[in-house]
Amino acid sequence: MAEALAVEPGRDVLGSVDAYWRAANYLSVGQIYLLDNPLLREPLRVEHIKPRLLGHWGTTPGLNFVYVHLNRIIRDRGLDLMYVTGPGHGGPGLLANTWLEGSYSEDYPEVARDERGMRVLFRQFSFPGGVPSHVAPEVPGSIHEGGELGYSLAHAYGAAFDNPDLVVACVVGDGEAETGPLATSWHANKFLDPVHDGAVLPILHLNGYKIANPTVLARIPHEELDALLRGYGYAPRYVTGDDPARMHRDMASTMDDVFTEIAAIQRAARSGGVGRPRWPMIVLRSPKGWTGPSDVDGVLVEGTWRAHQVPLSGVRDNPEHLALLERWLRSYRPEELFDDSGCPVPELLEQAPTGTRRMGANPHANGGLLLTPLALPDFRDYGVLVGQHGGSSSEPTRELGRFLCEVVRRNAVSRNFRIFGPDETASNRLDAVYDATAKQWQAQLLPVDEHLATEGRVVEVLSEHLCQGWLEGYLLTGRHGLFSCYEAFIHIVDSMFNQHAKWLETSKKLAWRRPIASLNYLLTSHVWRQDHNGFSHQDPGFIDHVMNKKAEVIRVYLPPDTNTLLSVADHCLRSRDYVNVVVAGKNATPDWLSMDEAALHAARGAGIWEWAGGETGDQQPDVVLGCAGDAPTMEVMAATALLREHLPSLRVRVVNVVDLMRLQPDTEHPHGMTDREFDALFTRDRPVIFAYHGYPWLIHRLTYRRTNHANLHVRGYKEEGTTTTPFDMLVLNDMDRYRLVIDVLDRVPGLGERTALLRQRMSDARIRHHRWTREHGEDLPEVRDWTWPY
Secondary structure (H helix, E strand, O other): OOOOOOOOOOHHHHHHHHHHHHHHHHHHHHHHHEOOOOOOOOOOOHHHEOOOOOOOOOOHHHHHHHHHHHHHHHHHHOOEEEEEEOOOOOHHHHHHHHHHHOHHHHHOOOOOOOHHHHHHHHHHEOOOOOEOOOOOOOOOOOOOOOOOOOOHHHHHHHHHOOOOOEEEEEEEEOOHHHOHHHHHHHHHHHOOOOOOOOEEEEEEEEOOEOOOOEOHHHHOOHHHHHHHHHHOOEEEEEEEOOOHHHHHHHHHHHHHHHHHHHHHHHHHHHOOOOOOOOEEEEEEEOOOOOOOOOEEOOEEOOOOHHHOOOOOOOOOOOHHHHHHHHHHHHOOOHHHHEOOOOOEOHHHHOOOOOHHHOHHHOHHHHHHHOOOOOOOOOHHHHOOOOOOOOOOEEOHHHHHHHHHHHHHHHOOOOOOEEEEEOOOOOOOOOHHHHHOOOEEOOOOOOOOOOOEEOOOOEEEOOOHHHHHHHHHHHHHOOOEEEEEEEHHHHHHHHHHHHHHHHHHHHHOOOOOOOOOEOEEEEEEOOHHHOOOOOHHHOOOOHHHHHOOOOOOOEEEEOOOOHHHHHHHHHHHHHOEOOEEEEEOOOOOEEOOOOHHHHHHHHHHOEEEOHHHHOOOOOOOOOEEEEEEOHHHHHHHHHHHHHHHHHOOOOOEEEEEEOEHHHHOEOOOOOOOEOHHHHHHHHOOOOOEEEEEOOOOHHHHHHHOOOOOHHHEEEEOOOOOOOOOOHHHHHHHOOOOHHHHHHHHHHHOOOHHHHOHHHHHHHHHHHHHHHHHHHHHOOOOHHHHOOOOOO
């Protein structure tokens, strides 16, 4: 971190800072209200006002205030600094500031820094075909969607990991501070390494109100708030008031103090100092809607919840409101701030940093500019040897851990890869990575602790929200990562996934946004092997949630064995701008495919296992057994073996699906199959029994347009679960091998009457299983010890 002597800003400097703040506020109000007449060159009339008034004013002047003062710090100290904003819809402020500093016009030349460009800036805000009211991918310098609250501080810390020269200033809104994810995020300082990581400066913005209610942190006594923040491990500084002149002096002095302290902390740590530092933070207490109308129609507005959105909502119908809006806009003295062409006057231009030091042009906020490919080993070197199909077994995630260990080693110098998870790396059998790295931890260490160190490539905390937020911040600033989680509890971040997927969807449409590394989920300890933990741990529905997003960004993989998982993992770590969901078991699974076969199968995404069904020649199969997922594959293979044993003349085709998107039409997803491809695999008219890892209706949703959909019968998880044995979970949900055989007998024409005895035997096996588990507490030996016999 670059240093400079702390100086007391002079009156002229703060006067220029105030002018810049007034300009940002003027531009922010203009975006909410004005359709035309951006510089008020004529009296304001109704036709100059937007027909629909949208946006949020309340938090904006505070965000502008912080931005302006950070500009001064960047200029004075030559800092590399990012700005992350948490308070709701603060979009007008960030758009105003990036336009003022010129970074916005560089990305959008049609919005130049002149009167015409200002008109476009105003018109496009919350307007059809324009830009959102919150900070979004369209805003230069942003890595954070402001439309949903709770994630700003986690994103800020994720951005700071492995960026030792970066400071991330993060404004936390007092409404946002009431959310669970943000409340947990305060603890991220226990994971930030002052030697190898950058710094995060939290700025808690207390303006007192949410949409309609007061905020908790603004209404507790100062002593209680101070104790809370110190208890989190911070050293808070306070800037409080409503008088701009005094607030500018206080903020400038406080900023100098905290940045000097940050530099001192890093210098001490990097010189061999030990111990977790108490990082500084700022608490800014200012009125909501600061500098806006103090009252409207005799009702107090400034400093209340009424300033949250549009303080003057009747300007098109009420002449008094229109006049009040004009007085409000002119109170910023725009004639002093913009020249005749509409460009900011030189005094303002000089206040902004230059080049990539501008927060809107910081390359970390467009992480693809900094992204370098991972140095990856050949995944084939970590595969298991397969003498014959299904003749051996291995634990897929344990072998994946060996591969990830080497990924960590090869990228140790570049420091651009991390594994995040909620206390489950070892539980998910990825613990081979500890041969190459420790878990990062800055809090107290005890002799009994294992694999903890002040620096590590694994970051664990028992908050899925925090893991997700860290990873998003890490990816969005140009690095790579993996999130490993129990399948049932990844739902905790459903909404965070939504926001990231929407970010990717939008950023793909922006030419200036560079591709970033994909967000990779490894979901294990999955529904079919959570028999010991019971019903609460049994939920495969995250896949359904993910599938609602745009095809351009979503990929779902269900590798059936270890070698296929390794191939899929290699592909995901190389990919860009996707959300990759990989579901794989950690328990021993048959090794179905050699490494060469697995790599080909993963690349194909779906294919016939001709060695499994015993198809010969060019005859059509009598039945197709499809499967997606490791447990469904096991049951389909076991059902196929039973059919080959008892009905050797029956022509069975086994189709395994690794890439779930292959089931969709090619018109719906880039990985989708054409109708001819799909019909070639699943036939146009034969019964298809499909065993699927998750809820069965998803397969119907993906295939409902296919020619043979009427003959498709899907088995999957039916929300039947309890604490039981692995096979009993399958029986409870009618996806066991015996049930699949019965499905074949019931659906292949002509088999029903001829195979009544076999059907009875399959039903009896299910009954025997039930009795055995209730007596012995484990699965039938014929199930537990089954191996592929062919």
